[in-house]
Amino acid sequence: MLEKSSNEFIQELASKAPVPGGGGASAYVGALGMALGSMVGNLTVGKKKYKEVEEDIIELLQKSEAVINNLKSLVSKDAEVFYPLSQAYRMPSSTEEEKKKKDEVLQAALVDATMVPLDIARNCLEAIYLHEEYAKKGTRIAISDVGVGVIFCKAALQGAKLNVLINTKIMKDTELKNKVENELAEIERVGLAKADQIFEEVENMLKS
Amino acid sequence: MLEKSSNEFIQELASKAPVPGGGGASAYVGALGMALGSMVGNLTVGKKKYKEVEEDIIELLQKSEAVINNLKSLVSKDAEVFYPLSQAYRMPSSTEEEKKKKDEVLQAALVDATMVPLDIARNCLEAIYLHEEYAKKGTRIAISDVGVGVIFCKAALQGAKLNVLINTKIMKDTELKNKVENELAEIERVGLAKADQIFEEVENMLKS
Numbered sequence: 001m002l003e004k005s006s007n008e009f010i011q012e013l014a015s016k017a018p019v020p021g022g023g024g025a026s027a028y029v030g031a032l033g034m035a036l037g038s039m040v041g042n043l044t045v046g047k048k049k050y051k052e053v054e055e056d057i058i059e060l061l062q063k064s065e066a067v068i069n070n071l072k073s074l075v076s077k078d079a080e081v082f083y084p085l086s087q088a089y090r091m092p093s094s095t096e097e098e099k100k101k102k103d104e105v106l107q108a109a110l111v112d113a114t115m116v117p118l119d120i121a122r123n124c125l126e127a128i129y130l131h132e133e134y135a136k137k138g139t140r141i142a143i144s145d146v147g148v149g150v151i152f153c154k155a156a157l158q159g160a161k162l163n164v165l166i167n168t169k170i171m172k173d174t175e176l177k178n179k180v181e182n183e184l185a186e187i188e189r190v191g192l193a194k195a196d197q198i199f200e201e202v203e204n205m206l207k208s
Numbered sequence: 209m210l211e212k213s214s215n216e217f218i219q220e221l222a223s224k225a226p227v228p229g230g231g232g233a234s235a236y237v238g239a240l241g242m243a244l245g246s247m248v249g250n251l252t253v254g255k256k257k258y259k260e261v262e263e264d265i266i267e268l269l270q271k272s273e274a275v276i277n278n279l280k281s282l283v284s285k286d287a288e289v290f291y292p293l294s295q296a297y298r299m300p301s302s303t304e305e306e307k308k309k310k311d312e313v314l315q316a317a318l319v320d321a322t323m324v325p326l327d328i329a330r331n332c333l334e335a336i337y338l339h340e341e342y343a344k345k346g347t348r349i350a351i352s353d354v355g356v357g358v359i360f361c362k363a364a365l366q367g368a369k370l371n372v373l374i375n376t377k378i379m380k381d382t383e384l385k386n387k388v389e390n391e392l393a394e395i396e397r398v399g400l401a402k403a404d405q406i407f408e409e410v411e412n413m414l415k416s
Contacts, residue, residue, distance in 0.1 A: 002214040009214045010239050010276060014246035022244055022356035029237055029360055031218050036230055038222035068218060144374045148230035148367035152237055155363035158407065159356035165414040166352045199366065206373040 001075055002028070018086060019079035026159030027078060027120045031071040033152030034127040036145045038064045040138040053137040060133050067130065070123045071156075074116060078163075081112040103172075110167050111176065117163035118180055124157035125191040128198070135198050140205075147202030154195035161188060209283055210236070226294055227287035234367030235286060235328045239279040241360030242335040244353045246272045248346040261345040268341050275338065278331045279364075282324060286371075289320040311380075318375050319384065325371035326388055332365035333399040336406070343406050348413075355410030362403035369396060 001009070001020060009028070013020050020028075041061040044050045050057070088106040093099045131150040138146060164184050171177040209217070209228060217236070221228050228236075249269040252258045258265070296314040301307045339358040346354060372392050379385040 002218075004213060006210040006212065006214050006217045006236065007280070010210075010243045010280070013240060014243035014250065014272075014276065016247065016250040021247070021350075022353040025240055025244060025360070026356060028214065029240060029363075032221060032233055032237060035218045035222035036233060039224065039229070042222065042224040064222075068222065072215070072218070142229075144370040145230040147370045148234060151363045151366045152233070155237075155359045158359045162352040162355045162410065162414060165411070169414055202370065203373070206370060206377055 001079060002072055019082050020075065021078070021082065021163075022159055023082075023117045023120065023163035024075045024078040026117070026156045026163065027071045027074040027123075029152050029159065030120060030124045030127060030156030031068050031075075033124075033149045033156060034064050034067045034071065034130070036149030036152065037127065037131050037134045038068070040134045040142045040145050040149070043142050044137070044139040047139060050137070050139060056133070056137055060130060060137075064127075064130055067123050067127050071120065071127075074120050074123065078116045078120070081109070081116050085109040085113045106170075107172055110171050111173075114164055114167040114171065114176075114180055117160040117167075118184060120160035121157050121164065121184060121187050121191075124153045124160060125187045127153040128157070128191050128195045131198055132194065135201060143202055143205055147199050147206075150195050150198045150202075154192060154199075157187065157191050157195075209287060210280055227290050228283065229286070229290065229371075230367055231290075231325045231328065231371035232283045232286040234325070234364045234371065235279045235282040235331075237360050237367065238328060238332045238335055238364030239276050239283075241332075241357045241364060242272050242275045242279065242338065244357030244360065245335065245339050245342045246276070248342045248350045248353050248357070251350045252345070252347040255347060258345070258347060264341070264345055268338055268345075272335075272338050275331050275335050279328065279335075282328050282331065286324045286328070289317070289324050293317040293321045314378075315380055318379050319381075322372055322375040322379065322384075322388055325368040325375075326392060328368035329365050329372065329392060329395050329399075332361045332368060333395045335361040336365070336399050336403045339406055340402065343409060351410055351413055355407050355414075358403050358406045358410075362400060362407075365395065365399050365403075 041057050044057050088109045091102040093102045135146045168177045249265050252265050296317045299310040301310045343354045376385045376389055
């Protein structure tokens with residue numbers, strides 16, 4: 001899906017085609033945010049002024065690349081898990097037996113459809129932590145890009161959250177539902193506050 | 209720039225190449241957000257259940273397309289205004305005369321470099337208003353996508369804001385600086401609160 005042009009991605013997102021949807025778009029925006037962090041890292045490496053943090057930045061760049069790759073593959077995974085779910089919704093439900101069968105298939109498909117956006121949220125949290133390091137150690141010349149990057153990752157986390165909730169809402173396995181929603185709440189609690197804090201720090205640097 | 213693949217866009221964003229940077233990426237994320245609004249509109253049109261709002265939705269879709277096109281062209285414009293600015297920074301400043309010349313060129317380039325992200329912020333505000341309408345009138349089946357779309361537009365607005373501030377920070381034309389910063393503050397005041405309100409409404413619908 002990401003091999004097509006950016007223009008086509010926008011066009012397909014806007015269309016009524018089922019994929020890409022909000023989940024895949026969240027993974028993509030998370031990858032764009034992390035890429036801005038990497039840009040700051042790449043602008044820092046090799047600069048005499050930042051020699052002392054060079055090794056840290058190289059390590060950060062490797063971690064950032066891993067997060068970008070995860071999020072890119074989650075764009076595809078989100079599309080993959082949507083199909084079985086949409087098929088399940090279309091199963092007949094006239095008789096009791098049909099209803100039972102449909103419910104079984106639907107509930108199984110829901111598990112995968114929930115885990116993908118949860119994984120997107122996890123990667124966005126990691127991306128936010130990496131931006132915290134770029135804000136501390138990255139070149140001051142690109143400090144605004146740390147702010148833009150982290151606010152994209154925050155939005156991507158929030159987008160992923162809604163895509164978890166649309167699935168857990170109808171999940172009958174209450175143990176799994178609670179486990180997922182608790183993890184998500186914790187990711188949100190930590191991630192949103194951290195992202196806001198980094199954004200505010202950047203904004204204050206630009207204003208002073 | 210948007211004719212290249214999405215993968216390439218991520219890669220070039222992550223590189224130390226000067227463009228695309230945080231400003232262009234903000235315009236792009238705004239376009240992705242608005243595209244999600246359009247998706248909701250396209251899923252609503254032609255549905256018997258939403259016959260009553262069909263004309264409104266068609267009008268919303270036209271407005272959304274205009275915003276997407278504006279934001280797409282702002283991705284390119286942001287790259288175009290960066291070059292003269294980067295050239296101005298590289299001008300010599302050893303003598304008083306050189307300093308004076310450099311300052312003139314730099315201040316002129318700053319005006320264009322400021323207006324582009326300001327225009328991105330304006331379009332993101334419009335996108336947030338359009339999401340408000342999609343939240344009211346769009347198909348309930350895709351309500352989560354309204355939430356994801358609006359939170360992307362909010363992040364894009366915030367990203368554009370930082371890119372205005374890096375330029376107004378060193379702008380010597382205080383009249384223009386104040387005018388721009390006042391407009392931006394107003395866009396931010398209205399836009400962020402509105403986006404949060406729509407996101408919260410969507411979230412509450414998903415939780416209930």
